[in-house]
Amino acid sequence: MRTFGDHVRTARARRAEREARYSLRQVAIRIGVEPAYLSKVERGLVPPPSEATIVRLAEDLGEDPDVLLAMAGKVGNDLRQIILRRPKQFAELIRGLKNAPDHAILKVVREVSDGNW
């Protein structure tokens, strides 16, 4: 399956073809890590970075932070805080949606984002 490093490398390389500012080195410096480290991350020689670094990376590349975090096996801190305030309800909700088809989740999402309460 697609790993975190692969995904980042592909996304960055695509941009690098057009704009020099997406070289590994320049991205690394912008997001505040050593180029050697980002190199290892992209090749999967080290585990994915911390949440904060992943978010900076996602922003720099214009990728969805939630998706990038997910590829790193992490759930964003903001989402965790929301769940932690009502653990029982969210646990039941999430488990209830485990095997639901995509369209069912979308339906619930839409219902909720319409502020239907």
Add this chain to the structure above:
Amino acid sequence: MRTFGDHVRTARARRAEREARYSLRQVAIRIGVEPAYLSKVERGLVPPPSEATIVRLAEDLGEDPDVLLAMAGKVGNDLRQIILRRPKQFAELIRGLKNAPDHAILKVVREVSDGNW
């Protein structure tokens, strides 16, 4: 606010009044940790244990694992895996419910657990 250690100590002590098998030592041994460690956990001298240990503790005490994990600032691994499979949808859903009143969440939960799809 109520800490993890306080909650565990209170719950365990309540049971210990009636049944000797809920002494700190016996619980510690059943869940597979050193008594000295559980003692420190209950008094908040060390951070809450790992997820696996918290779950064993919750089971031993008959407490809700999701709630105990939440008090430790953690979201259970099973829930995380479910979220990670569809990060965008769940992110939107959870953020959408951030400020929803309890009854609204319950409504969604019920709708979902009715398998309404």
Add this chain to the structure above:
DNA sequence: ATGAATGTGTACTATGTAGTACACAATCCA
């Protein structure tokens, strides 16, 4: 009154996390 059980203090440790520091060969480009 004594042996078992209880809770706790002190010291130590293994593994994981999240990187830095620096040198190097290859490539670009002016």
Add this chain to the structure above:
DNA sequence: TGGATTGTGTACTACATAGTACACATTCAT
């Protein structure tokens, strides 16, 4: 053609996590 830039190899590190090991004084049960 030579200075700048690029990606990468090697070595090292600070801090966090998740506990163990053992001794000790106190209390409980018989």
